[in-house]
Amino acid sequence: MNNRLKVLRAERNWSQQDLADRLGVSRQSVNAIEKGRYDPSLPLAFNIADLFDLPIEAIFLREGDSE
Amino acid sequence: MSSYKSPAMQRYLRRLALFMVAYIALIFAVGTVFRTNPPTGALAWGAAVLPALPILGVFWTIARLLAEETDEYMRQLLVRQSLFATAFCLSIMTVWEFLQNYEVVPPGNGGFGAAFFWFVGLGFGGVWNALTNRSASEE
Numbered sequence: 457m458n459n460r461l462k463v464l465r466a467e468r469n470w471s472q473q474d475l476a477d478r479l480g481v482s483r484q485s486v487n488a489i490e491k492g493r494y495d496p497s498l499p500l501a502f503n504i505a506d507l508f509d510l511p512i513e514a515i516f517l518r519e520g521d522s523e
Numbered sequence: 524m525s526s527y528k529s530p531a532m533q534r535y536l537r538r539l540a541l542f543m544v545a546y547i548a549l550i551f552a553v554g555t556v557f558r559t560n561p562p563t564g565a566l567a568w569g570a571a572v573l574p575a576l577p578i579l580g581v582f583w584t585i586a587r588l589l590a591e592e593t594d595e596y597m598r599q600l601l602v603r604q605s606l607f608a609t610a611f612c613l614s615i616m617t618v619w620e621f622l623q624n625y626e627v628v629p630p631g632n633g634g635f636g637a638a639f640f641w642f643v644g645l646g647f648g649g650v651w652n653a654l655t656n657r658s659a660s661e662e
Contacts, residue, residue: 480593481594481595481596482529482594482597484596484597485595485596485597487656488596489596494596494599496595497595500595
Protein backbone atom coordinates (compact mmCIF):
# COMPACT_ATOMS: atom_id res chain seq x y z
CA MET A 457 0.00 0.00 0.00
CA ASN A 458 1.32 3.45 -0.91
CA ASN A 459 1.57 6.03 1.83
CA ARG A 460 2.81 9.55 2.55
CA LEU A 461 4.67 8.65 5.71
CA LYS A 462 8.09 9.63 4.41
CA VAL A 463 6.86 13.04 3.23
CA LEU A 464 5.00 13.74 6.46
CA ARG A 465 8.05 12.70 8.46
CA ALA A 466 10.34 14.89 6.37
CA GLU A 467 8.02 17.89 6.85
CA ARG A 468 8.58 17.56 10.58
CA ASN A 469 12.28 16.84 10.21
CA TRP A 470 11.89 13.51 11.98
CA SER A 471 14.16 10.54 11.36
CA GLN A 472 12.66 7.08 11.09
CA GLN A 473 13.86 6.47 14.64
CA ASP A 474 12.11 9.65 15.86
CA LEU A 475 8.84 8.45 14.33
CA ALA A 476 9.36 4.94 15.66
CA ASP A 477 9.91 6.29 19.18
CA ARG A 478 6.75 8.37 18.97
CA LEU A 479 4.75 5.35 17.81
CA GLY A 480 6.37 2.89 20.22
CA VAL A 481 7.53 0.58 17.44
CA SER A 482 10.90 -0.37 15.97
CA ARG A 483 12.66 1.68 13.30
CA GLN A 484 12.46 -1.41 11.09
CA SER A 485 8.66 -1.21 11.33
CA VAL A 486 8.60 2.42 10.20
CA ASN A 487 10.97 1.57 7.36
CA ALA A 488 8.86 -1.40 6.23
CA ILE A 489 5.65 0.67 6.31
CA GLU A 490 7.23 3.62 4.46
CA LYS A 491 8.49 1.37 1.69
CA GLY A 492 5.13 -0.37 1.38
CA ARG A 493 6.58 -3.73 2.39
CA TYR A 494 4.26 -3.94 5.38
CA ASP A 495 0.70 -2.71 5.78
CA PRO A 496 0.06 -1.69 9.41
CA SER A 497 -2.87 -3.00 11.39
CA LEU A 498 -5.83 -0.66 11.90
CA PRO A 499 -4.79 0.22 15.48
CA LEU A 500 -1.28 1.18 14.33
CA ALA A 501 -2.69 3.07 11.33
CA PHE A 502 -4.95 5.04 13.71
CA ASN A 503 -1.94 5.75 15.96
CA ILE A 504 -0.05 7.10 12.95
CA ALA A 505 -3.05 9.19 11.91
CA ASP A 506 -3.41 10.58 15.43
CA LEU A 507 0.28 11.44 15.58
CA PHE A 508 0.11 13.46 12.35
CA ASP A 509 -3.36 14.76 13.19
CA LEU A 510 -4.66 13.59 9.82
CA PRO A 511 -7.33 11.11 8.71
CA ILE A 512 -5.99 7.68 7.75
CA GLU A 513 -6.92 8.17 4.10
CA ALA A 514 -4.72 11.27 3.98
CA ILE A 515 -1.72 9.10 4.88
CA PHE A 516 -2.43 5.70 3.31
CA LEU A 517 -3.38 5.61 -0.33
CA ARG A 518 -5.26 3.01 -2.34
CA GLU A 519 -3.32 1.07 -4.95
CA GLY A 520 -3.01 3.23 -8.04
CA ASP A 521 -3.49 6.51 -6.16
CA SER A 522 -0.47 8.84 -6.35
CA GLU A 523 0.88 10.87 -3.45
CA MET B 524 16.75 -12.56 15.28
CA SER B 525 17.57 -8.89 14.62
CA SER B 526 19.47 -5.98 16.15
CA TYR B 527 16.21 -4.53 17.52
CA LYS B 528 15.81 -5.45 21.20
CA SER B 529 12.29 -4.83 22.46
CA PRO B 530 11.45 -5.63 26.11
CA ALA B 531 9.89 -8.89 24.89
CA MET B 532 13.08 -9.73 22.99
CA GLN B 533 15.18 -8.97 26.06
CA ARG B 534 13.03 -11.34 28.13
CA TYR B 535 13.34 -13.94 25.38
CA LEU B 536 17.13 -13.70 25.42
CA ARG B 537 17.27 -14.03 29.22
CA ARG B 538 14.96 -17.07 29.17
CA LEU B 539 16.87 -18.61 26.27
CA ALA B 540 20.19 -18.23 28.10
CA LEU B 541 18.70 -19.83 31.21
CA PHE B 542 17.39 -22.85 29.31
CA MET B 543 20.63 -23.23 27.34
CA VAL B 544 22.68 -23.29 30.55
CA ALA B 545 20.26 -25.88 31.98
CA TYR B 546 20.51 -27.94 28.78
CA ILE B 547 24.31 -27.99 28.77
CA ALA B 548 24.43 -28.91 32.47
CA LEU B 549 21.86 -31.70 32.04
CA ILE B 550 23.30 -33.17 28.84
CA PHE B 551 26.69 -33.58 30.53
CA ALA B 552 25.26 -34.75 33.87
CA VAL B 553 22.87 -37.31 32.38
CA GLY B 554 25.51 -38.49 29.91
CA THR B 555 27.93 -39.05 32.77
CA VAL B 556 25.31 -40.95 34.77
CA PHE B 557 24.46 -43.24 31.83
CA ARG B 558 28.15 -43.91 31.13
CA THR B 559 29.22 -44.59 34.71
CA ASN B 560 26.19 -46.01 36.49
CA PRO B 561 23.29 -46.51 34.05
CA PRO B 562 19.91 -46.27 35.76
CA THR B 563 17.21 -48.81 34.95
CA GLY B 564 13.40 -48.87 34.76
CA ALA B 565 11.47 -45.73 35.55
CA LEU B 566 14.62 -43.98 36.73
CA ALA B 567 16.21 -44.49 33.31
CA TRP B 568 13.13 -43.01 31.65
CA GLY B 569 13.15 -40.02 33.98
CA ALA B 570 16.86 -39.40 33.61
CA ALA B 571 16.81 -39.77 29.82
CA VAL B 572 14.02 -37.23 29.50
CA LEU B 573 15.77 -34.60 31.64
CA PRO B 574 17.87 -32.99 28.83
CA ALA B 575 14.72 -32.70 26.69
CA LEU B 576 13.02 -30.47 29.25
CA PRO B 577 15.14 -27.34 28.60
CA ILE B 578 14.49 -27.83 24.87
CA LEU B 579 10.77 -27.78 25.61
CA GLY B 580 11.51 -24.67 27.64
CA VAL B 581 13.04 -23.04 24.56
CA PHE B 582 9.86 -23.81 22.58
CA TRP B 583 7.85 -22.19 25.38
CA THR B 584 10.24 -19.21 25.33
CA ILE B 585 9.64 -18.72 21.60
CA ALA B 586 5.87 -19.00 22.14
CA ARG B 587 6.10 -16.32 24.86
CA LEU B 588 8.09 -14.05 22.55
CA LEU B 589 5.38 -14.31 19.91
CA ALA B 590 2.73 -13.57 22.53
CA GLU B 591 4.59 -10.71 24.25
CA GLU B 592 6.12 -8.85 21.29
CA THR B 593 4.05 -5.69 20.86
CA ASP B 594 5.74 -4.53 17.65
CA GLU B 595 3.49 -6.09 15.02
CA TYR B 596 6.03 -5.95 12.19
CA MET B 597 8.71 -7.64 14.30
CA ARG B 598 6.14 -10.21 15.38
CA GLN B 599 5.36 -10.91 11.74
CA LEU B 600 9.05 -11.46 11.06
CA LEU B 601 9.25 -13.86 14.02
CA VAL B 602 6.24 -15.80 12.76
CA ARG B 603 7.80 -16.01 9.29
CA GLN B 604 11.06 -17.19 10.86
CA SER B 605 9.25 -19.89 12.86
CA LEU B 606 7.31 -21.07 9.81
CA PHE B 607 10.53 -21.26 7.83
CA ALA B 608 12.09 -23.34 10.63
CA THR B 609 9.08 -25.67 10.66
CA ALA B 610 9.15 -26.16 6.90
CA PHE B 611 12.93 -26.72 6.95
CA CYS B 612 12.71 -29.27 9.77
CA LEU B 613 9.77 -31.17 8.27
CA SER B 614 11.48 -31.31 4.87
CA ILE B 615 14.72 -32.70 6.29
CA MET B 616 12.96 -35.23 8.53
CA THR B 617 10.61 -36.37 5.76
CA VAL B 618 13.45 -37.00 3.32
CA TRP B 619 15.50 -38.72 6.05
CA GLU B 620 12.55 -40.92 6.98
CA PHE B 621 12.14 -42.18 3.39
CA LEU B 622 15.87 -42.81 3.11
CA GLN B 623 15.55 -44.94 6.24
CA ASN B 624 12.35 -46.65 5.03
CA TYR B 625 14.21 -47.97 1.99
CA GLU B 626 17.31 -48.71 4.09
CA VAL B 627 19.47 -46.36 2.05
CA VAL B 628 20.78 -44.90 5.31
CA PRO B 629 21.16 -46.71 8.66
CA PRO B 630 18.49 -46.33 11.37
CA GLY B 631 18.92 -43.68 14.03
CA ASN B 632 19.75 -40.01 13.62
CA GLY B 633 23.19 -39.74 15.22
CA GLY B 634 21.78 -37.46 17.90
CA PHE B 635 20.46 -34.92 15.39
CA GLY B 636 16.72 -34.94 16.04
CA ALA B 637 13.84 -32.81 14.84
CA ALA B 638 14.60 -30.04 17.36
CA PHE B 639 18.15 -29.68 16.02
CA PHE B 640 16.95 -29.15 12.46
CA TRP B 641 14.16 -26.83 13.62
CA PHE B 642 16.74 -24.61 15.34
CA VAL B 643 18.96 -24.70 12.25
CA GLY B 644 15.91 -23.61 10.23
CA LEU B 645 15.26 -20.86 12.77
CA GLY B 646 18.80 -19.64 12.20
CA PHE B 647 18.33 -19.58 8.42
CA GLY B 648 15.01 -17.77 8.90
CA GLY B 649 16.79 -15.21 11.08
CA VAL B 650 19.38 -14.61 8.36
CA TRP B 651 16.54 -14.12 5.86
CA ASN B 652 14.92 -11.56 8.17
CA ALA B 653 18.23 -9.76 8.73
CA LEU B 654 18.85 -9.55 4.99
CA THR B 655 15.31 -8.22 4.47
CA ASN B 656 15.85 -5.47 7.03
CA ARG B 657 19.35 -4.63 5.83
CA SER B 658 18.24 -4.20 2.23
CA ALA B 659 15.64 -1.70 3.40
CA SER B 660 17.82 0.39 5.71
CA GLU B 661 17.21 4.08 6.05
CA GLU B 662 18.64 6.13 3.25
